[in-house]
Each structure stands twice: as C-alpha cells, then as structure tokens.
Amino acid sequence: MDFLTTVLLLLVGAGGGVALANALRKRTGITNVRTDSVILLERIEKVFKVVMAEGYFSEIYNYQDQKKILYLLNDPKKAMVIARSKVLVGFDFAKVRFRAPDNGDKKLIIESFPEPEVLSIDTDYKFYDIQAGILNHFSGDDYTQILDEAKRAMNERAMQSDLPKIANNQIQYMMYQLASSMGWQLQLPEADQQKLEALKAQAEAEAQPAKWLNAGNQSES
Structure with a gap:
C-alpha cells in the first residue's frame, strides 16, 4: 500500500467518523452548547x-x-x-x-x-x-x-x-x-x-x- 492510498483511507475514515457522530448526535438530541456572561455594574443613581x-x-x-x-x-x-x-x-x-x-x-x-x-x-x-x-x-x-x-x-x-x-x-x-x-x-x-x-x-x-x-x-x- 503506497503513501497516497494510506492518506486517502485516513481521510475517508475521518469523514465517516464525523458523519456517524453527527448522525448519532441528531438522533439522541444531545447538543453541546456553552454560554458565558459577565455582568458589570456601571453606576448606581438615586x-x-x-x-x-x-x-x-x-x-x-x-x-x-x-x-x-x-x-x-x-x-x-x-x-x-x-x-x-x-x-x-x-x-x-x-x-x-x-x-x-x-x-x-x-x-x-x-x-x-x-x-x-x-x-x-x-x-x-x-x-x-x-x-x-x-x-x-x-x-x-x-x-x-x-x-x-x-x-x-x-x-x-x-x-x-x-x-x-x-x-x-x-x-x-x-x-x-x-x-x-x-x-x-x-x-x-x-x-x-x-x-x-x-x-x-x-x-x-x-x-x-x-x-x-x-x-x-x-x-x-
């Protein structure tokens, strides 16, 4: 097996893994969402x-x-x-x-x-x-x-x-x-x-x- 064939097999395998992971994520409804917030108090007025x-x-x-x-x-x-x-x-x-x-x-x-x-x-x-x-x-x-x-x-x-x-x-x-x-x-x-x-x-x-x-x-x- 030459070098080019090996690279192509790796790319195909990686693409298949990503597609499988996305399919499983959509099926199970699991999403990874992360939010961050910073609250700053600017001033207080009477x-x-x-x-x-x-x-x-x-x-x-x-x-x-x-x-x-x-x-x-x-x-x-x-x-x-x-x-x-x-x-x-x-x-x-x-x-x-x-x-x-x-x-x-x-x-x-x-x-x-x-x-x-x-x-x-x-x-x-x-x-x-x-x-x-x-x-x-x-x-x-x-x-x-x-x-x-x-x-x-x-x-x-x-x-x-x-x-x-x-x-x-x-x-x-x-x-x-x-x-x-x-x-x-x-x-x-x-x-x-x-x-x-x-x-x-x-x-x-x-x-x-x-x-x-x-x-x-x-x-x-």
Missing part, C-alpha cells in the same frame, strides 16, 4: 421617579435595505420584527419646583411640574422572515439598529396614546389627597389647577350615588 400608568403594546416593524451591486442590480435584505412591550409612564420628581408661603400657612405652592414621560420600556422582540441579499448580509449593527428603531417607534406610540393624560390625572389627584390628609392646601400652576378642580368635581359626583345608597341602607335598617 432617583425619585413615580410610575402612574402602564400600557401594553404590540407592534409589527418591517425593515428593508436596498443595495445595488455594481450600481445596476438590486440586492435587498429585509426582516420583520414583532415587538410586545410594557410601557411605564410617570414623573421625575427631581424636576418639581415648589415652595411654601412666607406667612407660615399650611400651603404647598407648586411653581413648576414636569410633563409625564416614559420611565421604562420592557420589550420582547421576535424576528420573522429574515431574508438576506446575495452580498447584502445582516450584521450585528443592523440588528442593533432595527431594535433601536422599533423601541423608538414604541416610545412615540406610547406618548401619543392616553397614557400621559391618565398619568397626569393620577398624579394631580394623588397629590391633592395626600396634601388634604395632612391638612395642607395644594396650589398648582393655573392650567393644572383647573384640571385638578375638574377632577375633584368628578370624584365628588361619582361619590354621591354611593352616599345616597349607604344612607338608604341605614334608614331601612
């Missing part, structure tokens, strides 16, 4: 942010990138992402500006109150229908860009929904109730004060039927 409303959104985001080969042939790549998010809307109380009157009255004057903002977005992304071009392949930066754009679209959609209005109503009425429970009077900026008065009137109107019902039950007993 914050005073209050969540007043949460919403759940679903979004279908279509990504498409056209690229020409030699300025003649189109080589597109595209992907579809389905995102499901929980959005928390609230306020950063570090931006609140308030003061108490100099005469000692139990009154809290809110001079400036921040607008509601998205405090966090918890999103689950799933990629579907990923089609790469002949030369126009997906890179890690492409996936990062897709997820960033999908998250930005979700943020805009949340701020265009009723969440900011609900959060605004919630925080104003909560502050009013808290101040009243401690015997303080709350004064907001003029526009917010008008909204608060409307909320108070609505709450009192909704409470009236319950009072009449309780009064009726007591008289019957």
Whole structure:
C-alpha cells in the first residue's frame, strides 16, 4: 500500500467518523452548547421617579435595505420584527419646583411640574422572515439598529396614546389627597389647577350615588 492510498483511507475514515457522530448526535438530541456572561455594574443613581400608568403594546416593524451591486442590480435584505412591550409612564420628581408661603400657612405652592414621560420600556422582540441579499448580509449593527428603531417607534406610540393624560390625572389627584390628609392646601400652576378642580368635581359626583345608597341602607335598617 503506497503513501497516497494510506492518506486517502485516513481521510475517508475521518469523514465517516464525523458523519456517524453527527448522525448519532441528531438522533439522541444531545447538543453541546456553552454560554458565558459577565455582568458589570456601571453606576448606581438615586432617583425619585413615580410610575402612574402602564400600557401594553404590540407592534409589527418591517425593515428593508436596498443595495445595488455594481450600481445596476438590486440586492435587498429585509426582516420583520414583532415587538410586545410594557410601557411605564410617570414623573421625575427631581424636576418639581415648589415652595411654601412666607406667612407660615399650611400651603404647598407648586411653581413648576414636569410633563409625564416614559420611565421604562420592557420589550420582547421576535424576528420573522429574515431574508438576506446575495452580498447584502445582516450584521450585528443592523440588528442593533432595527431594535433601536422599533423601541423608538414604541416610545412615540406610547406618548401619543392616553397614557400621559391618565398619568397626569393620577398624579394631580394623588397629590391633592395626600396634601388634604395632612391638612395642607395644594396650589398648582393655573392650567393644572383647573384640571385638578375638574377632577375633584368628578370624584365628588361619582361619590354621591354611593352616599345616597349607604344612607338608604341605614334608614331601612
């Protein structure tokens, strides 16, 4: 047996062994997957942010990138992402500006109150229908860009929904109730004060039927 024949037999045997090992691995369902992760704590900040409303959104985001080969042939790549998010809307109380009157009255004057903002977005992304071009392949930066754009679209959609209005109503009425429970009077900026008065009137109107019902039950007993 010459040298060339020996080498060919070794190569054939090695290839057969690899094929047999792969077949056995697929049949037994055994895979050897190893993952490593490193968690680094960058910084800790003290914050005073209050969540007043949460919403759940679903979004279908279509990504498409056209690229020409030699300025003649189109080589597109595209992907579809389905995102499901929980959005928390609230306020950063570090931006609140308030003061108490100099005469000692139990009154809290809110001079400036921040607008509601998205405090966090918890999103689950799933990629579907990923089609790469002949030369126009997906890179890690492409996936990062897709997820960033999908998250930005979700943020805009949340701020265009009723969440900011609900959060605004919630925080104003909560502050009013808290101040009243401690015997303080709350004064907001003029526009917010008008909204608060409307909320108070609505709450009192909704409470009236319950009072009449309780009064009726007591008289019957």
